[in-house]
Amino acid sequence: MRWQNAAAAGLLIMAIAGCQTATTGGVVRTNEPAKGDYTAFGDTFDGLKTVSDVDYYASDQAVTEAKTQFRSENYGNAGALFYKATRLAPNDGVAWLGLAASCDRIRRFDLADLAYGRAYKLLGATPEYYNNVGYSYLLRGKLQEARSNFLKAYELAPNDPTVANNLKLLSSSVENVER
Numbered sequence: 001m002r003w004q005n006a007a008a009a010g011l012l013i014m015a016i017a018g019c020q021t022a023t024t025g026g027v028v029r030t031n032e033p034a035k036g037d038y039t040a041f042g043d044t045f046d047g048l049k050t051v052s053d054v055d056y057y058a059s060d061q062a063v064t065e066a067k068t069q070f071r072s073e074n075y076g077n078a079g080a081l082f083y084k085a086t087r088l089a090p091n092d093g094v095a096w097l098g099l100a101a102s103c104d105r106i107r108r109f110d111l112a113d114l115a116y117g118r119a120y121k122l123l124g125a126t127p128e129y130y131n132n133v134g135y136s137y138l139l140r141g142k143l144q145e146a147r148s149n150f151l152k153a154y155e156l157a158p159n160d161p162t163v164a165n166n167l168k169l170l171s172s173s174v175e176n177v178e179r
Contacts, residue, residue: 059089066098075105086118093122097132104136112136127157135166138173146170 066081079102085095100115116133123129134149147170153163 059085059092059095062088063092063095063098066095066102070098070102070105073105075102078102079106079108086115091122093119096122097128100136101132104132104139107139109136109140125152125156127153127160127163129153130156131160131163131166134170138166138170143170143173 062081062085066078066085069075069078069081079099082095082099082102085092086099089095096115096119100112100119103109103112103115116129116136120129130149130153134146134153137143137146137149150163150167150170153160154167157163
């Protein structure tokens with residue numbers, strides 16, 4: 001008798017599931033409300049932000065803290081926070097660029113190169129990218145590579161004071177060799 005009740009309940013569930021009154025025409029709804037849809041409070045969705053409009057990402061707080069640590073010359077802490085940001089949002093190019101710069105400052109050029117590679121894939125050929133790579137080469141003592149990257153940054157942003165300062169720093173490095 002129990003299996004008969006279970007079978008009857010199963011048939012009833014299938015019958016109810018098959019009786020959908022609304023036709024969607026094969027369109028699957030996303031989280032975006034349709035025009036004229038109402039919220040649970042009786043007002044329309046017009047003007048409400050949906051998930052696609054949100055400007056906050058999980059890595060934002062870590063990146064902000066990392067930048068503060070970097071400016072305070074706490075490069076190890078900055079690197080740890082930028083690394084956390086890359087784990088929270090693997091497609092955050094700013095976090096990868098910050099991680100690379102932090103690795104440069106603690107002389108972990110092997111890790112910096114990996115982070116620069118990822119940053120380039122996400123950000124592309126930006127003045128910030130070339131400027132940071134140039135500075136990385138400057139720290140390594142590879143002045144030709146540094147110059148090449150600084151010039152690429154300068155071509156993309158000729159009025160950027162950071163790029164101009166790094167070009168001056170490079171020229172003074174060439175002129176004032178210390179042994």
